[in-house]
Amino acid sequence: MKMLINGAERVVDDALRGMAAAHPELVVDAENRVVVRRDAPVAGKVGLVSGGGSGHEPLHGGFVGPGMLDAACPGEVFTSPVPDQMVRAAAAVHSGAGVLFVVKNYTGDVLNFDMAAELAEEDGIEVAKVLVRDDVAVTDSLFTAGRRGTGGTLFVEKLAGAAAEEGAPLARVTDVARRVADASRSFGVALGAPTTPAKGSPTFDLPLGELELGIGIHGEPGRERRAMMTAGEIAEASVGAILDDLTPTGPVLLLVNGMGATPLLELYGFGGEVIRVLRERRVEVARTLVGNYVTSLDMAGCSVTLCQVDEELLRLWDAPVVTPGLRWGR
Amino acid sequence: MKMLINGAERVVDDALRGMAAAHPELVVDAENRVVVRRDAPVAGKVGLVSGGGSGHEPLHGGFVGPGMLDAACPGEVFTSPVPDQMVRAAAAVHSGAGVLFVVKNYTGDVLNFDMAAELAEEDGIEVAKVLVRDDVAVTDSLFTAGRRGTGGTLFVEKLAGAAAEEGAPLARVTDVARRVADASRSFGVALGAPTTPAKGSPTFDLPLGELELGIGIHGEPGRERRAMMTAGEIAEASVGAILDDLTPTGPVLLLVNGMGATPLLELYGFGGEVIRVLRERRVEVARTLVGNYVTSLDMAGCSVTLCQVDEELLRLWDAPVVTPGLRWGR
CATH class of the missing domain: 3.40.50.10440 (Dihydroxyacetone kinase; domain 1)
Incomplete structure (x- = not known):
């Protein structure tokens, strides 16, 4: 590599x-x-x-x-x-x-x-x-x-x-x-493995035609390996796994996160499917962030994170932030 | 893919x-x-x-x-x-x-x-x-x-x-x-080719151990193919090609851009080399942006862009902007 x-x-x-x-x-x-x-x-x-x-x-x-x-x-x-x-x-x-x-x-x-x-x-x-x-x-x-x-x-x-x-x-x-x-709850999916500089080759094998559901950010194993799925199916699996564990009683912050090598074009398409599934499940999305924020080198894939918020937490989300990776409000 | x-x-x-x-x-x-x-x-x-x-x-x-x-x-x-x-x-x-x-x-x-x-x-x-x-x-x-x-x-x-x-x-x-x-002047380098959804496979072959200098953002051919280089050597080649064409007489804006699949960790290391070369060539960098801004799907690689600015253009750069991809000032 x-x-x-x-x-x-x-x-x-x-x-x-x-x-x-x-x-x-x-x-x-x-x-x-x-x-x-x-x-x-x-x-x-x-x-x-x-x-x-x-x-x-x-x-x-x-x-x-x-x-x-x-x-x-x-x-x-x-x-x-x-x-x-x-x-x-x-x-x-x-x-x-x-x-x-x-x-x-x-x-x-x-x-x-x-x-x-x-x-x-x-x-x-x-x-x-x-x-x-x-x-x-x-x-x-x-x-x-x-x-x-x-x-x-x-x-x-x-x-x-x-x-x-x-x-x-x-x-x-x-x-x-x-x-x-x-x-907060997250669920990640890998379409390909990351390559660390020290190893120089992918940290695991993921054959063409398969993906790994429930992957972590260190190239460690996920929950299960499956035949390749559409973005809509991946959104359903990801949101489903999260909502099996968390039942939001109020609005959520949504992070549609890229793992590194997945184009923003694809992340937006996936994000649209995630928001569709959340609407079907009657979860109100207060704010959405789409992009590469918590990555795993050059891994192809994505993760979904929901965080249930109240009025105070939503106000803190909207408060100014000035960092290289996240910036708004001033 | x-x-x-x-x-x-x-x-x-x-x-x-x-x-x-x-x-x-x-x-x-x-x-x-x-x-x-x-x-x-x-x-x-x-x-x-x-x-x-x-x-x-x-x-x-x-x-x-x-x-x-x-x-x-x-x-x-x-x-x-x-x-x-x-x-x-x-x-x-x-x-x-x-x-x-x-x-x-x-x-x-x-x-x-x-x-x-x-x-x-x-x-x-x-x-x-x-x-x-x-x-x-x-x-x-x-x-x-x-x-x-x-x-x-x-x-x-x-x-x-x-x-x-x-x-x-x-x-x-x-x-x-x-x-x-x-x-403005730019120079791009590919370590790997992008894969378009329609084609489903990389748009060109780039063997292990080689890179392509002077690549465009559509997977079209570059200026020359070379044996793999270090980040420092790529920075020297990129900045050199730009400064052969533009001799800044004042400060510049610098964009160290990722093509899509190159990790931000690598882009920052490359950016450090670009800034080192610019200092050696006595070019003053007024502002630096490092990240994936003008990408080519999942292409691995990077580009360098310099834009010579005067006081007015620098002020316009610092002016507030509120977009999904670039945001500061409010």
């Missing part, structure tokens, strides 16, 4: 140097692998920190900025960042109001953020954590005990980020993050 | 229906294939219209909204829209101040926009046109006489769109568009 890189061992470092050059509004410490908004720490503001393996861009580094994350810690491709990164990030964004770690449910991320929280607390930084486990497809996988964290992370980071930007205290920001994590 | 579609013949229609469902701020006429901002026609405002083959999303439909295009006309995949679409678009956005057609230099687009301009003039709509031909790689190709229009189109649409939004008259908006078109 051909890649636009200088060498497999340099991919993450090079990307961070490129981010630094392209985004003067961020402080990118490529050596220590921490991305921080330039005006951090913001006086009196809770610091929001996340991180995880690289390869899911714009998540998380592309979501650093006013109204979303204060800092992100990128690991190697599909590999957890280390506690030292998280402690540095916490120190960089801590203004005295405490720090919230947003953690996707992968075993390495969970262990390392736990250790980092202990270390930061020893340094006198109050740390809260929220675990995102929105993927309804698989409860235990190669990388996780319990449900994996995927597209719901975007909603947690955006809504908790908006609350923090408004000056909410740590307990309140954490409460928003937990409510959003609890109200 | 597997696709997230309902059928090759439905791809564009389905995408437009999905756009309509996801973006209530746009009026999407899926039947007649015209995308219009909801508040059009805006009193006293010049209407900015573009269009071209589908498969390059977010260009052009994703650039419709305040501060950019008033309407877009999507053709079939890699196929020019027809004059009837363009006339409808012109009528929908015409408020009496005239309409500017932004035309990428492909033979079909040029002919059809010419015919549409004549028809619209017969309907009493004053129409101006600007031709975008920024690709320095190839002067005559399968699809074009003269240079092809690619990434520079984004700059023309954004800057002329900002001028129109400020209330500039048609002559002035056209002058901005021409200046931007004249000041």
Whole structure:
């Protein structure tokens, strides 16, 4: 597989140097692998920190900025960042109001953020954590005990980020993050496998004429393999799996997410089918986002994430956000 | 090749229906294939219209909204829209101040926009046109006489769109568009070929271990085929080809564009190399955009576009824009 890189061992470092050059509004410490908004720490503001393996861009580094994350810690491709990164990030964004770690449910991320929280607390930084486990497809996988964290992370980071930007205290920001994590559900589908720079070939075989339902974002196995389906059938399977687990009693935010290599033209067609199915199931979609937001390198495929919202959460969604990956309102 | 579609013949229609469902701020006429901002026609405002083959999303439909295009006309995949679409678009956005057609230099687009301009003039709509031909790689190709229009189109649409939004008259908006078109240069590189829904297999063969320099956005041939290069070498070749043709005497806007299937992680690493080469060549980069903006379905690869700007054009770049594909300032 051909890649636009200088060498497999340099991919993450090079990307961070490129981010630094392209985004003067961020402080990118490529050596220590921490991305921080330039005006951090913001006086009196809770610091929001996340991180995880690289390869899911714009998540998380592309979501650093006013109204979303204060800092992100990128690991190697599909590999957890280390506690030292998280402690540095916490120190960089801590203004005295405490720090919230947003953690996707992968075993390495969970262990390392736990250790980092202990270390930061020893340094006198109050740390809260929220675990995102929105993927309804698989409860235990190669990388996780319990449900994996995927597209719901975007909603947690955006809504908790908006609350923090408004000056909410740590307990309140954490409460928003937990409510959003609890109200989010995702389901992903692979048409092809991702290729990691280190391996140089697809992480699994997916024959022509087949797809994998319930895939994760690390090329790990899904729920089942099936003969190729239409976009409409995939929408029905995805929304069906989510609504088997969550019965919205109010409006939802909808993320129609591309995994990396699926053209936006196809994602919009798929998004139309998802919205059709949701209408048939009498789910009210308050806001829709279509695009590549929580990716898996060059994997072909998509995921659907729903997040049930109340008036407050909808207001936080609409609040301004200024990051490389998500921007509106100013 | 597997696709997230309902059928090759439905791809564009389905995408437009999905756009309509996801973006209530746009009026999407899926039947007649015209995308219009909801508040059009805006009193006293010049209407900015573009269009071209589908498969390059977010260009052009994703650039419709305040501060950019008033309407877009999507053709079939890699196929020019027809004059009837363009006339409808012109009528929908015409408020009496005239309409500017932004035309990428492909033979079909040029002919059809010419015919549409004549028809619209017969309907009493004053129409101006600007031709975008920024690709320095190839002067005559399968699809074009003269240079092809690619990434520079984004700059023309954004800057002329900002001028129109400020209330500039048609002559002035056209002058901005021409200046931007004249000041923009692009160079593209393919690591893999795109697959069109109709064909179902890659549009050309690109063996493992080779890349194609100077590629266009329709899977048409490039300038030369070479053994695989590093991101740094590709940056040097791309910037070198552009600077052989344009010697900036002031700051530039930089677009580091993904062709569709190249991960954002790689694009940022490549972008860092492009900025390094520009610094070595003493070119000042005023603003940088990294991402998938002018794509070629699921093609792996990238393009670099530079646009030399003065103070006025830089101010127009920073002006607010609210579209699905490009958004800032409000």
